Amino acid sequence: MELGLRDKVVLITGAASGLGRCTVDYMLDEGARVLLADVNEQALATALEETSAHETSGVVLDVRDFDACKAAAAEAASTWGQLDVLVTSAGVGGGIDFFKDETPEDWKALIDINLLGTMNCCRAVSDIMVEQQSGNIVALASEAGKGNEKRMAVYGSTKGAVISLVRGLALELGRYNINVNAVCPGVTDTPMIAYLDEQSRARAAGFYPLGRLGRPQDIAAMITFLASEQASWVTGQAISVSGGFGRS
Numbered sequence: 001m002e003l004g005l006r007d008k009v010v011l012i013t014g015a016a017s018g019l020g021r022c023t024v025d026y027m028l029d030e031g032a033r034v035l036l037a038d039v040n041e042q043a044l045a046t047a048l049e050e051t052s053a054h055e056t057s058g059v060v061l062d063v064r065d066f067d068a069c070k071a072a073a074a075e076a077a078s079t080w081g082q083l084d085v086l087v088t089s090a091g092v093g094g095g096i097d098f099f100k101d102e103t104p105e106d107w108k109a110l111i112d113i114n115l116l117g118t119m120n121c122c123r124a125v126s127d128i129m130v131e132q133q134s135g136n137i138v139a140l141a142s143e144a145g146k147g148n149e150k151r152m153a154v155y156g157s158t159k160g161a162v163i164s165l166v167r168g169l170a171l172e173l174g175r176y177n178i179n180v181n182a183v184c185p186g187v188t189d190t191p192m193i194a195y196l197d198e199q200s201r202a203r204a205a206g207f208y209p210l211g212r213l214g215r216p217q218d219i220a221a222m223i224t225f226l227a228s229e230q231a232s233w234v235t236g237q238a239i240s241v242s243g244g245f246g247r248s
């Protein structure tokens with residue numbers, strides 16, 4: 001199947017690790033041009049080195065900084081003359097404490113990065129995409145944003161809010177030919193879940209009808225499809241990629 005991503009310009013946040021990094025490879029395999037954005041300068045440099053055979057560029061970006069998000073979007077558009085796709089994969093994990101044991105300090109980064117950072121990036125690209133009368137946004141939410149989990153109340157809240165954001169943006173931006181969707185992974189094997197020991201990983205795998213944790217490729221494939229021409233009539237959706245866990 002031809003996805004129609006050749007020469008498309010793709011901005012990926014959180015591009016230096018995990019799901020973002022894997023999505024960079026999927027997009028490059030399809031012939032897209034990719035601006036990798038990440039707050040981790042060293043990991044970004046490594047990712048740029050690894051992808052240097054392709055048309056890539058990089059920007060150190062903290063998604064909490066709205067002006068920096070606007071500058072990154074403008075850089076993609078000025079370097080390559082267009083900005084077709086935004087993938088928001090920058091995020092931080094939760095799942096440490098029960099809510100009753102947490103304080104507002106524990107929530108700040110989750111809300112600032114996962115929710116406000118996603119809003120910053122979506123807003124930063126929207127002027128360019130509206131002007132172009134075309135665009136595609138894929139936001140990383142989570143299965144925890146649909147049903148939530150113990151010890152993940154705030155993390156899940158940020159992801160539930162991202163799902164709601166995506167639905168609102170799909171309604172507002174559809175008239176400009178801009179698709180907006182969320183991908184909701186289950187527990188997927190990236191540095192974000194490095195804190196899980198073998199026993200916890202096995203217990204988590206048991207929650208999924210398919211009996212295993214996600215692989216970054218499982219998620220990157222869905223992101224790439226949603227960003228493509230083949231998904232041009234899909235918008236406002238929160239798609240579970242979670243081994244059968246989410247069935248609504």
Ligand SMILES: NC(=O)c1ccc[n+]([C@@H]2O[C@H](COP(=O)([O-])OP(=O)(O)OC[C@H]3O[C@@H](n4cnc5c(N)ncnc54)[C@H](O)[C@@H]3O)[C@@H](O)[C@H]2O)c1
Pocket residue numbers: 013014015016017018019020037038039040043061062063064088089090091092093113114117140141142143184185186187188189190191192193
């Ligand atoms: N791995 C999972 O099990 C899982 C499940 C559901 C959803 N998700 C979501 O997928 C997204 C990617 O997660 P991952 O597993 O690839 O994690 P990861 O930790 O491997 O990668 C996250 C990347 O985001 C970057 N980042 C963090 N804060 C940033 C900021 N303020 N500005 C810019 N970049 C920043 C990090 O430097 C890192 O490169 C996250 O939004 C996460 O919540 C992950």
